[in-house]
Amino acid sequence: MPSIAAELRALLREQFPDAIPVHQHAAEPVAMGVAGLERAFPGGGLPRGRLTAWMPRGGAMAILRATCQGVLAGGERAAWIDGEHIIGPFWQEGPLLVRPKTPRDALRWGEGLLRCGGFALVVLAGVEPQGTEAVRLSRAAHDGGGAFVVLTSSASLASLRVTSRLLPHGYQWRAGPFADPAAARAAVIDVRVRAPGWNESARISIPVTPYDLRLSLDPSLVDRRGVDR
Numbered sequence: 001m002p003s004i005a006a007e008l009r010a011l012l013r014e015q016f017p018d019a020i021p022v023h024q025h026a027a028e029p030v031a032m033g034v035a036g037l038e039r040a041f042p043g044g045g046l047p048r049g050r051l052t053a054w055m056p057r058g059g060a061m062a063i064l065r066a067t068c069q070g071v072l073a074g075g076e077r078a079a080w081i082d083g084e085h086i087i088g089p090f091w092q093e094g095p096l097l098v099r100p101k102t103p104r105d106a107l108r109w110g111e112g113l114l115r116c117g118g119f120a121l122v123v124l125a126g127v128e129p130q131g132t133e134a135v136r137l138s139r140a141a142h143d144g145g146g147a148f149v150v151l152t153s154s155a156s157l158a159s160l161r162v163t164s165r166l167l168p169h170g171y172q173w174r175a176g177p178f179a180d181p182a183a184a185r186a187a188v189i190d191v192r193v194r195a196p197g198w199n200e201s202a203r204i205s206i207p208v209t210p211y212d213l214r215l216s217l218d219p220s221l222v223d224r225r226g227v228d229r
Contacts, residue, residue: 012077012118030121030147033070034063040193040202046121046147046160051138053158054151058166059189062206064123064149068095076120079113081106083126095123103127107137114140114148125151161194172205184208 029045031038038044046052046067054060068078078095080087083106085099098113100106106127113122114137122141129137129150134157141148155161170188173181187208192201 008112008116009118012116030067031070031074032063033066033068034204034206036204037063037191037202040191040200042160042193042195042198046149048120048147049142049145050148050159051134051141051157052147052149052160052162053155054149054162054164055153055155056151056164059164059187059191059206060151060162061125063164063189063191064151065091065094066206068121068123071095071121074120077118078121078123079119080123081109081113081125081127083124086126095121107133110137110148111140114144114146117144117146119144119146121147121149123149123151128152128154130154130156159195162191163194164189164191167203170205171208 029041029043029047031045032041054064065080068080071078072095079098080091080095081098081100083100083103087097087099091097096119098106098109100109106124107129110122110124110129113119124137129152137148137150138157150158167188167190171184172186174183174185176182185208186205188203188205190201190203193199
């Protein structure tokens with residue numbers, strides 16, 4: 001693993017020569033990228049070199065994606081490991097997106113990205129590390145100095161525990177042609193952060209962005225289904 005980490009550091013320096021090395025910001029938390037959320041986190045953001053367990057009940061992916069975008073805007077790197085392959089094609093811009101073939105590959109990717117020290121933030125979704133797996137990932141985050149967030153239902157070995165949930169009556173709606181609610185415009189999310197000696201919460205509103213996914217039929221082509229050849 002040390003040789004792999006060294007090779008990955010060299011590759012990152014070559015591919016991203018202008019990015020700020022993570023170790024230069026070892027004492028600064030990773031900013032959340034969402035206004036009003038910083039006060040709920042110790043130091044105002046995600047701790048570097050530590051494991052954060054995020055137990056999602058709505059809104060977690062939107063918040064963490066905004067955090068990744070903030071990391072990139074600040075000149076650092078972010079990575080997202082999609083263990084369940086649920087990220088759609090609308091993530092064309094943003095963090096490095098990894099779609100491993102198996103859960104074991106996802107854990108290996110996580111350890112490698114964390115230990116190399118080239119990423120300020122690594123998010124692991126769709127795979128829940130258990131036992132020695134969580135220990136290895138926690139050590140890798142400590143060695144690399146980046147923030148590590150796992151979307152999970154278990155908070156073992158986590159230094160920070162975060163819970164987010166969508167408020168059922170907190171949606172703002174766009175009106176339709178007959179003045180009735182037609183599409184969600186924004187959603188209210190309640191976020192609670194717990195750590196030893198820390199228990200804070202924040203309530204934020206985030207915009208809801210619709211995505212029109214392209215189906216198998218290319219919209220630039222004429223629909224010839226059912227036409228005799």
